[in-house]
Amino acid sequence: MKILVCISKTPDTTSRIAFTDNNSRFDTDKVQFIINPYDEWYALVRAVELKEATGAEVTLIHVGPADGDAILRKALAIGGDRAVRVDADPADAYFVASQIAAFVRSDPHDLILTGKETIDYNGSQVGGMLAGLLDYPFVSLASRLDVAGNLVTLERDISGGKEILEVPLPVVVSCAKGMAEQRIPNMRGIMAARTKPLTVMTAHPADPLTRMVAFELPQTKQGVKLISPDQPEELVRLLHVEAKVI
Amino acid sequence: MSVLVFVEPADGVLRKPAFEAMSYGSRLAAAQNMQAYAVCLDESVPEDSLKQLGAYGAVKVLHDRSACFRPFDAQVFARAVRAAAEAVQARIIVLSLTYNGRALGPLLSAHMQAGLVTGAIDFPETNGEVFRIRKNVFGGKAIATVEVATAVKIIALMPNAVAPVRGEGVAEVETFTSGLQESDRRMRLTGVNKVSGKVALSDAEIVVSAGRGMKGPENWGMIEELAEVLGAATACSRPVADVHWRPHEEHVGQTGLAIRPNLYIAVGISGAIQHLAGVNGSKVIVVINKDPEAPFFKAADYGIVGDAFEVVPALTRALRRFKAGEMTFN
Numbered sequence: 001m002k003i004l005v006c007i008s009k010t011p012d013t014t015s016r017i018a019f020t021d022n023n024s025r026f027d028t029d030k031v032q033f034i035i036n037p038y039d040e041w042y043a044l045v046r047a048v049e050l051k052e053a054t055g056a057e058v059t060l061i062h063v064g065p066a067d068g069d070a071i072l073r074k075a076l077a078i079g080g081d082r083a084v085r086v087d088a089d090p091a092d093a094y095f096v097a098s099q100i101a102a103f104v105r106s107d108p109h110d111l112i113l114t115g116k117e118t119i120d121y122n123g124s125q126v127g128g129m130l131a132g133l134l135d136y137p138f139v140s141l142a143s144r145l146d147v148a149g150n151l152v153t154l155e156r157d158i159s160g161g162k163e164i165l166e167v168p169l170p171v172v173v174s175c176a177k178g179m180a181e182q183r184i185p186n187m188r189g190i191m192a193a194r195t196k197p198l199t200v201m202t203a204h205p206a207d208p209l210t211r212m213v214a215f216e217l218p219q220t221k222q223g224v225k226l227i228s229p230d231q232p233e234e235l236v237r238l239l240h241v242e243a244k245v246i
Numbered sequence: 247m248s249v250l251v252f253v254e255p256a257d258g259v260l261r262k263p264a265f266e267a268m269s270y271g272s273r274l275a276a277a278q279n280m281q282a283y284a285v286c287l288d289e290s291v292p293e294d295s296l297k298q299l300g301a302y303g304a305v306k307v308l309h310d311r312s313a314c315f316r317p318f319d320a321q322v323f324a325r326a327v328r329a330a331a332e333a334v335q336a337r338i339i340v341l342s343l344t345y346n347g348r349a350l351g352p353l354l355s356a357h358m359q360a361g362l363v364t365g366a367i368d369f370p371e372t373n374g375e376v377f378r379i380r381k382n383v384f385g386g387k388a389i390a391t392v393e394v395a396t397a398v399k400i401i402a403l404m405p406n407a408v409a410p411v412r413g414e415g416v417a418e419v420e421t422f423t424s425g426l427q428e429s430d431r432r433m434r435l436t437g438v439n440k441v442s443g444k445v446a447l448s449d450a451e452i453v454v455s456a457g458r459g460m461k462g463p464e465n466w467g468m469i470e471e472l473a474e475v476l477g478a479a480t481a482c483s484r485p486v487a488d489v490h491w492r493p494h495e496e497h498v499g500q501t502g503l504a505i506r507p508n509l510y511i512a513v514g515i516s517g518a519i520q521h522l523a524g525v526n527g528s529k530v531i532v533v534i535n536k537d538p539e540a541p542f543f544k545a546a547d548y549g550i551v552g553d554a555f556e557v558v559p560a561l562t563r564a565l566r567r568f569k570a571g572e573m574t575f576n
Contacts (some may be wrong), residue, residue: 010247013500013501013519013520013523014519014520017384017387018386035484038311038501058385077536078251093352093362094355094356094359094361094362097352097356099495119384119501120383120384121384121390121502122362122365122381122382122383122384122385123364124351124365124366125350125351125352126352127352128320128348128349128350128351128353128356129352129353129355129356130356131320131321131352131353131356132321132324132352132353132356132357133356135321135322135555137319137432137433138320138321138349138353139433140320140345140349141345141348141547143494153436154343156404157495158318158345159256159344160440160441160446161438161439161440161441162438162439163317163435163437163438164436165433165434166433166434166436167433171395174349177487177494177495177497177501177502178495187452209355209359209360209361209362209394210361210362210363210392210393210394210395211392211393211395212383212390212391212392212393213391213392214390214391215383215388215389215390215391216391217387217388217389218387218388218389221544221545221546221547222547224533224543224547224548224549225548225549226543226548226549226550226551227548227549227550228550229550229551229552229553229557229560230434230504230560232550232557232560232561232563233337233549233564233573235532235548235564236564236565236568236573237573238459238548239509239530239532239548240568240575241575243547243548245452245508245529245530246565246568
């Protein structure tokens with residue numbers, strides 16, 4: 001089985017969120033970039049677990065400029081076998097999905113994993129678009145994934161619970177919390193990652209469908225109104241009369 | 247040309263996400279001199295319920311009653327919604343960003359080469375060909391304006407962002423045949439685990455959430471009681487889910503679920519920025535924490551500095567009296 005894990009690069013969760021160029025672009029100054037946590041903790045670690053259990057081969061793909069190589073090396077250290085970077089500006093989710101689809105057409109993979117969304121633009125789009133472009137089944141928000149032969153068993157989040165599904169390979173799955181636990185790469189993994197293949201590919205022609213044109217920060221709260229701990233009735237009154245939420 | 251709204255029932259009943267999307271779609275249609283249609287792919291919804299969508303602005307509801315739509319297979323849904331969109335010449339497709347909507351939107355976008363905005367929080371700003379819409383990014387720490395340049399546009403509306411407006415009217419319900427069949431579905435459902443009797447977190451209007459300040463899972467009874475009296479869903483912070491005090495489905499925050507209820511009550515949660523990112527879209531935030539320096543107070547509307555083990559049961563008692571009509575306010 002060949003597993004493809006889609007890797008995005010996102011700012012660290014503690015990054016200061018600010019914008020530049022007249023609020024048209026995220027300010028990357030002093031920002032540390034990491035593997036998108038959903039891609040790393042759930043998609044990649046589950047792929048590596050399946051590799052350890054079944055001998056699957058794990059390919060990593062990232063669409064972005066050369067500074068993405070560092071996160072690909074980290075992903076290789078966690079356990080990917082080889083990495084591919086499509087050397088292009090990831091203009092929008094559709095453009096990224098088109099690049100990955102083009103790669104899969106030339107180098108077929110059975111199981112394609114993405115994180116459920118990136119923590120920066122919260123699009124939740126690449127996996128579904130990729131499934132649409134490849135005409136593969138798509139299971140979103142999976143919290144469990146097992147493979148037996150050609151059949152994948154998945155647990156998927158639904159409103160108020162979980163659904164258990166069986167889907168034949170090939171399939172695209174977006175991975176959510178519960179699927180695996182974060183792994184810290186060990187020294188052996190880090191050393192091995194240095195010599196694993198990282199191929200740079202040129203972009204496949206594709207036009208983005210959307211563009212982010214401006215950013216703003218949300219309005220800040222007016223300031224907290226403190227209520228004495230021995231007057232819960234006052235909080236009830238404020239929630240009813242002032243905030244009108246109960 | 248028209249606006250097509252995908253309405254998704256829950257257990258055979260149309261609920262708030264469907265009404266929000268319909269109401270939003272019909273207001274969009276009115277602004278652009280277009281008709282608003284709905285498409286429903288659930289045979290279990292009675293015709294009378296679909297007619298009610300007229301009160302939210304639907305002129306007509308296309309209803310495909312094929313059994314192929316159960317269980318949910320996003321590819322099958324995307325192809326059926328596409329067929330409906332083509333039948334009514336939709337220029338804008340609106341859906342709610344529910345669990346299924348999250349899967350459907352991007353497939354539809356790829357099938358139709360139509361630009362998608364996931365988690366729109368507002369009505370679009372249009373000017374000639376320019377179509378721009380706002381959505382949360384960085385887990386709610388910022389808002390982006392997204393421009394969609396394609397002829398057909400897809401809007402996945404963030405639940406609880408735009409209130410549904412109910413008017414008068416009855417929609418016509420028309421049987422629609424998308425042509426999708428059982429053989430198109432590639433998934434087989436082998437089980438469902440529903441937590442019955444509890445309010446689903448993602449759709450909840452009120453959420454009671456707790457964190458490490460609760461000291462241990464055995465102390466959650468008071469949180470559940472508070473949630474019960476409010477008809478609220480329960481949630482938790484990441485550290486609590488990580489040590490398995492609570493199921494991971496309850497984790498809200500930047501790497502968990504992002505929610506925007508009308509009222510979010512946080513008990514014993516310090517308010518790290520990763521947590522705030524997932525909840526700061528809430529309309530009203532109440533923080534209960536014994537540490538007056540907890541950063542969460544800066545993001546709160548109301549706060550109580552005090553011991554959760556005393557404040558929470560007292561608040562629950564006060565709310566019981568309020569719910570029983572035993573409290574009057576001037």
